[in-house]
Amino acid sequence: MKYCDLHCDVLTQTGERQVTAERLKRGDCLLQCFAAFLDVRENRFETVNHLIDRFEKMCEREKYRIVKSKEDIEQDKINVLLTVEEGGAIEGDLKKLDALFQRGVRMMTLVWNYPNEIGFPNFPRYEELFTGGATLAERETVRGLTAFGRETVARMMDIGMLVDVSHGSDKLFYDVAEIADEKNKPFVASHSGAQSVYDCARNLTDAEIKRLADLGGVVGIDFCADFISDDQSAEGQRAAILAHARAIVNAGGEDALCIGSDFDGIPENAYMKNPASVPLLLEEFTREFGFSTAEKIAWKNFLRIL
Numbered sequence: 001m002k003y004c005d006l007h008c009d010v011l012t013q014t015g016e017r018q019v020t021a022e023r024l025k026r027g028d029c030l031l032q033c034f035a036a037f038l039d040v041r042e043n044r045f046e047t048v049n050h051l052i053d054r055f056e057k058m059c060e061r062e063k064y065r066i067v068k069s070k071e072d073i074e075q076d077k078i079n080v081l082l083t084v085e086e087g088g089a090i091e092g093d094l095k096k097l098d099a100l101f102q103r104g105v106r107m108m109t110l111v112w113n114y115p116n117e118i119g120f121p122n123f124p125r126y127e128e129l130f131t132g133g134a135t136l137a138e139r140e141t142v143r144g145l146t147a148f149g150r151e152t153v154a155r156m157m158d159i160g161m162l163v164d165v166s167h168g169s170d171k172l173f174y175d176v177a178e179i180a181d182e183k184n185k186p187f188v189a190s191h192s193g194a195q196s197v198y199d200c201a202r203n204l205t206d207a208e209i210k211r212l213a214d215l216g217g218v219v220g221i222d223f224c225a226d227f228i229s230d231d232q233s234a235e236g237q238r239a240a241i242l243a244h245a246r247a248i249v250n251a252g253g254e255d256a257l258c259i260g261s262d263f264d265g266i267p268e269n270a271y272m273k274n275p276a277s278v279p280l281l282l283e284e285f286t287r288e289f290g291f292s293t294a295e296k297i298a299w300k301n302f303l304r305i306l
Contacts, residue, residue, distance in 0.1 A: 002030035003298040006190040006220035009265030018263040018274040021062040027275035031079045038086040048089040070306045083107040088116035107162035118149035119172045122201040139201040144171030163187040186216035191260035194247035202227045206251040213252030220260020223272040237271035254293045
């Protein structure tokens with residue numbers, strides 16, 4: 001069964017990569033999204049353009065097919081879609097958003113782990129996670145989109161760039177949903193899980209999943225072990241990923257779930273090590289939900305959005 005993956009961080013991976021052309025072929029990947037991810041505070045637009053240059057060179061080297069719409073996809077190729085993770089890349093300038101669209105960016109994660117001109121992340125005190133001053137369960141519920149963030153979301157929906165709320169605060173989520181409702185447009189959470197299964201701010205509540213699904217959006221289930229279960233063994237992760245998938249389907253329906261691995265942005269998951277492991281998960285989804293629903297999760301739901 002072919003699949004689409006809504007998020008990976010290969011472009012900024014300097015060590016051994018989880019995502020390679022050979023592993024994508026073994027996994028029978030139809031479409032892999034590659035994120036130009038920023039963790040810098042200065043020269044952000046310049047940096048993201050350098051990452052796009054790297055993306056284009058990688059695609060030429062690996063013979064990937066760059067797509068910008070559903071109609072560009074070819075079944076016998078490894079199709080790739082360019083995304084941006086961290087809306088600070090546009091440096092508070094909608095002209096820079098348009099420039100990224102012209103370079104082929106078709107999805108943008110509004111925030112990462114720090115506030116930017118667009119809005120606020122899910123962790124209110126990210127840096128304190130590493131000192132014990134904050135916990136993974138502590139959520140930002142008050143601060144959401146800025147005024148410029150509202151303009152950005154509206155502009156993205158108008159030009160056809162998918163709005164991605166992964167890493168965003170609860171308030172940011174509902175601010176985006178309000179705009180999406182007004183414009184009758186879907187949005188996505190490219191790499192998130194279910195808070196009802198594991199209490200982490202990176203995971204969506206059942207109410208958020210339902211709201212996103214009601215607007216036609218999808219959640220890409222991610223494989224970051226720290227965000228999905230305390231049991232980081234292969235069996236523990238298998239059970240946890242299935243539990244998150246059930247929770248998302250229960251809250252949002254079978255049209256709301258996709259795959260959003262976060263490969264190369266996370267330590268190796270003991271169960272989902274790399275793209276070659278994905279067929280194992282699709283077999284689990286087939287046993288759990290039946291073939292037709294598993295096929296929706298694997299690729300049909302995201303292609304509908306695209």
